[in-house]
């Protein structure tokens with residue numbers, strides 16, 4: 001049966017301050033509850049928000065990295081609803097027109113292949129955090145209220161849970177390359193809502209699944225459930241569900257609000273923002289992969305390096321010291337990857353050149369790497385190795401020819 005999956009991802013940004021006030025953005029959740037607060041992020045009546053420029057810059061960066069067009073004029077809206085984590089009664093967000101980016105895509109593989117469409121990328125403020133205690137009390141932490149949040153809405157282009165996993169892995173990696181968020185799902189820095197429909201029936205939304213693995217599990221469960229329902233002749237109703245990662249099942253929560261319920265209207269306290277002359281330098285895993293493969297590195301090695309930011313930064317440093325890309329990538333993937341600490345990139349670069357020029361045999365280089373680990377020192381290897389000069393090699397050859405003249409004639 002035909003399956004269509006779309007995603008809505010919320011991403012907390014690593015800015016110093018919040019979206020519309022100067023409070024500290026403690027997005028790692030390390031501070032005591034309710035210390036980074038002010039009248040603006042507590043939603044007192046009559047206060048005026050101001051826009052965080054860095055957050056806009058980060059949203060433009062992500063939009064560009066996801067191949068989106070950028071709106072010339074950015075506009076904020078009020079989304080009206082009341083919930084205990086949003087006492088001011090509305091969230092400042094963006095709406096159909098004037099969101100930061102629109103009409104982009106992300107490849108499912110580092111070397112291209114299928115694209116998943118990005119509908120739009122917008123900026124909004126996070127709500128307060130609700131914490132349920134063992135005594136069944138609900139506590140509110142307003143440190144989170146007003147943290148800059150990017151919303152990424154995809155087109156329903158994914159056809160199975162595996163494609164979703166690939167999309168989310170590539171998205172998270174791209175975000176980490178841009179360094180705009182750590183995108184840690186367990187900390188809630190990246191939250192994923194999944195929309196799934198089978199055979200063009202009504203779509204079901206699954207909320208707040210907190211790891212990529214659980215997104216996959218939730219989808220397998222929900223798709224199988226819907227297929228069974230359809231086969232039994234039952235109707236699929238539009239619903240919002242929760243994924244219970246303990247019982248491994250989806251459960252219905254509430255009927256989805258329609259857009260009218262939110263009564264969106266332009267935020268009167270914030271001006272339109274014109275975006276001009278954007279010239280941002282950034283790298284994406286896709287670009288870096290392409291560059292590394294161009295250097296002759298085999299594709300599976302390039303993928304392992306690009307998918308691990310630590311290795312990738314290291315490899316780039318290694319290349320800056322004129323290391324040999326092919327030999328270096330081999331050492332990194334087969335030996336260095338398991339090290340806690342990596343040797344100086346300069347030393348590995350020197351070693352790779354000596355191996356390339358046959359001055360140190362490959363197996364010796366590997367052995368030394370394993371022995372010296374992060375303390376790799378090429379001078380020391382050379383000192384303790386009997387490396388023959390060209391003249392010495394010639395002398396050995398001559399003496400062998402004199403000793404075995406018959407062997408030479410046999411050729």
Ligand SMILES: [Zn+2]
Pocket residue numbers: 018021022023036037038039040041042146
């Ligand atoms: Zn504040």
